[in-house]
Amino acid sequence: MSFNSLQLKVTSALNNTTATAKKRMHEVCVLLENEIEYYNWVGFYFANHEQRTLHLETYVGEETDHTVIPFGKGICGQVAESNSNFVVPDVKAQDNYIACSITVKAEIVIPIFKDGKNIGQIDIDSNTPDPFTKEDERFLEWVCEQVAKIL
Incomplete structure (x- = not known):
């Protein structure tokens, strides 16, 4: 499915005001x-700035023990501090990587901003080596902008 077609479905899901933001x-x-065939784990983490931790709000994919991540730890923790996208083509090449599953080969994390503040992020793991393109990055930035509107 194209990202353009998927935008319509994402918009529809997020506009369902009868459901909670989490749903x-x-x-x-x-x-x-x-x-998206190469998106094998998709989740949203949100920041607790006072404790400097990220908390897993919702996800789809293999179970994870990483429901709370300190700022600075792993790819997600680094994005919490850098406020920048982080695309990892090969997780084995990263020193500061938190392994969730031996099948994960690549990861992309995009921050969510609300009123100029990094409040969370979308985290996607892939079992495919180096699958993420600039199109993935732009699409996921758009997803994060749309999510911020419902929070």
């Missing part, structure tokens, strides 16, 4: 994981 974000996780 709408979960629906986005389901859509992305189902529709």
Whole structure:
């Protein structure tokens, strides 16, 4: 499925005002994981700035023990501090990587900004080596902008 077609489905899921924000974000996780072959784990983490931790809100994919991640630790923790996208073509090449599964080969993390503040992120793992393109990055930035609107 093209990212343009998927935008319509994401918009529809996020506009379902009868569901909670968490349920709408979960629906986005389901859509992305189902529709994009190389998205094998999709989740949203949100920041607790006072504790300097990220907390897993919702996800689709293999179970994870990483429900709380300190700022600076792993790819997600680094994005919490850098406020920048982080695309990892090969997780084995990263020193500061938190392994969730031996099948994960690549990861992309895009921050979510609300009123100029990094409040969380979308985290996607792939079992395919180096699958993420600039199109993935732009699409996921758009997803994060849309999610910020419902929070």
